[in-house]
Amino acid sequence: MQSTAADPVSLGNCDREPIHVPGSIQPHGVMLVLDRENLQVEQIAGDAPSLLGIDADRAIGLPLFALINADAEHFVKRHLGAPRSVIAPTICLGVQARSGTAPLDLTMSADELAVILEIERSRPPRAAVDAPIVQLKDMIAVLYQSRSLDESLAVTARALRSVTGFDRALVYRFLPDGTGVVAAEDVAPGVDSYLGLHFPASDVPPQARALYTRNWVRSIPDVHYTPAPLEPAVNRRTRRPLDMSACVLRSVSPSHLEYLGNMGVKASSGMSIICHGELWGMIMLHHRSPRYVTADLRVAFEAFAQAFSLQIEVRLQTERTNRRLYARATREELVRRSIASGDPLEGLACPELLRYVGAGGAAVCFGQTVRTIGRTPDPAELRDVISWLTTLGRTTFVTDQLSLHHPPAQGWAPVGSGLLAVSLSREPRDFVLWFRPEFLEAVSWGGDPRRGGEGGQRQRPRVSFAEWRDTQRGKSLPWSEFDLEAAEDLRVVLLEIVLHDVDRTRLERERALERQTVLMAELDHRVKNALGMIQALVRASATEGSSVQDFAVALERRIQAMALAHSLLAGERWEGASLRRLITEEIALLAHDVPTRVDLAGDDVTLTPFEALSLSLVVHELVTNAIKYGAFSSGGGTVSIGWSVAKDPSRLLLSWIERGGPAPAAAKPGFGMTLIQRTVQYELQGTANLVIEPTGIRWDLVVPMPVAAP
């Protein structure tokens, strides 16, 4: 974890620190930069006298074999012979310096121009049981003992600490918003626990994340070190500072050291957890006194980190599948309850509804009834947020910071910073609302000064926490793609239930249960067909609109017209729709903000679903044209709509007569007019005639009706 402790004023000063070119190393080892061609030393850093038995300045210009025995040169040359120019770090154990006695481990990496050799003392010979390969085997073995992701993180922390002897082993997991949480931990007696604590995203700045995505293992044997500069700082041949991204001796950011120091950590080692190419998390090892991780153990760490990452990938995949299965099971349970009780929304406000999307509270609002579960805003606040949502006119609304969109929400931020809302019907007041509490309050933050208490400094890795915290006010944990998907799925299912909840009888309830599967398939079919229509409308609207704005408005209204017909039909279980309601609701929908005078004359007629769908589009265009050019455009006009059913052959006669509007211009055949005429001809095998009279336009529609109205 990187910190901002060095500069309490700025939260962002770590972001720009070039941590891959520090120009110095940790002094427990020696770094040699060699010319790739002749293996002569060009740059050197670290404790050359004790490891190599030579002063640093005397080593410059010497060939490698003059410093270390022939094993080293063979090792380097063998790897340089590989067909690639960039060589990832690779180790050679137990070589001897020409003028030293201790065995040394080499870590070699290379690019097109230079070879970097990192030299460290070998681990002292010990019992075979301590050999890294045995340790690795022990670590990997535990991966296959766990059944869930959480369990696998927990056993990993335990196994790593017991195998390595560090005081603390923790698994740090990044969350979607970049903050992190200690997801698993194992500590020695008397060591502070960080389990469950969250940390701000700035604790691991972007360039550190980038670096951790490129290499698997990091190690700081002693945080109180004095950096050893690379001499000379710039390579005379390549003329660039050395990129130490791949180097284990790389000196780390002073603020990172301070951060560790503030936590009482004297030595640290870390492994990356990389899933699908992204840094998913980190394993961190901490010790209260200096602790050295030898080169061979680092190789074991690297192998383990890779195996662990793969394991996590598989677990995540399983988790996703399980999550979908769980959502489906919960949905079925919620639907079952809804259908079994007389009131479709009765029984929805249950704990399953909260768990369904991971919410802290939920409200089911249907008509005047509001049922809540968990922690929600109070009834007055709920009514307030519902009427605000109604003005949005959206089927789904999601935010992790409600007060940005709806300022009164500041007042209930602790319980409802996040809102996921789905509307249950065309009636805009019917919603399911899920609330998430303020993230700051919902979780414990590492470094929160408020939870310091005795010995607080050790709980406070940084001093700028308060400032960061203020930027997080009023935010909840973000809703995931799964939450949205689950909410949308539930919306579709509830929509069907709500719309079918008219005069339900016991018999119908039983039938509904049996038909659930069929209904879902039907609904899916209708939705797909509706999408097909919408797609075609997009194409059509694109050609007529003069601006993007016009296009969007025209499209949205046509889709609304279609949705209206769909909901009328759904209300009648797709058995038919009332012509009178279709006309009046279409006018109410489109002309709600203009004064309209409408005369309706005719006995109600029940339309078949297909007639209703076709006529809804036709009526929609009639109303739109009246608003744009005709009787509804001036305020003084009237539309008389009359219909009757004639016999032999059975047909519907419908007239639409506008009077009192502006004098009609000669009809210019726009898309609306074409749509009216072609839809009636093509879909209804009828005719639509436009007559332009001085008082206004008149449409006469004749539609064959196979079955006469009752």
Add this chain to the structure above:
Amino acid sequence: MMEIAAHAPPMSVLIVEDSWIVLRGLESLLGDLGVAIMGCAGNLPDALRLAQTLTPTFALVDLNLRGQMADPVVDCLIERQVPVILSSGYAREGLPARFAQIPLCCKPYDANDLMNLIGSAVKHPVWPGVH
């Protein structure tokens, strides 16, 4: 988009679709792909009449025509060896089993999908039940 038209003789299509709006969208989509509209029908009798008389390069048939299944139209086209692409809001499972081998274009249409389906339907037509 013009690949089909550039490398092959011009293609023609019979469209069976009950929504005028969707038909209009299809006409424009297929027009972009370089396919000429030979005929279109929005109800079962019209569709049957055209299926018996027209010989387009292929036919695009919505199986559900105002609540009536267009199976006889498909059977007639297969009989006359006109390649068929089914279009439907139903998933494959909702279709008659004997049409299992016929390419299916799910609504809403994707221009690329449609182009690929046309290509394969015309090159490797499937005529189940015709021996």
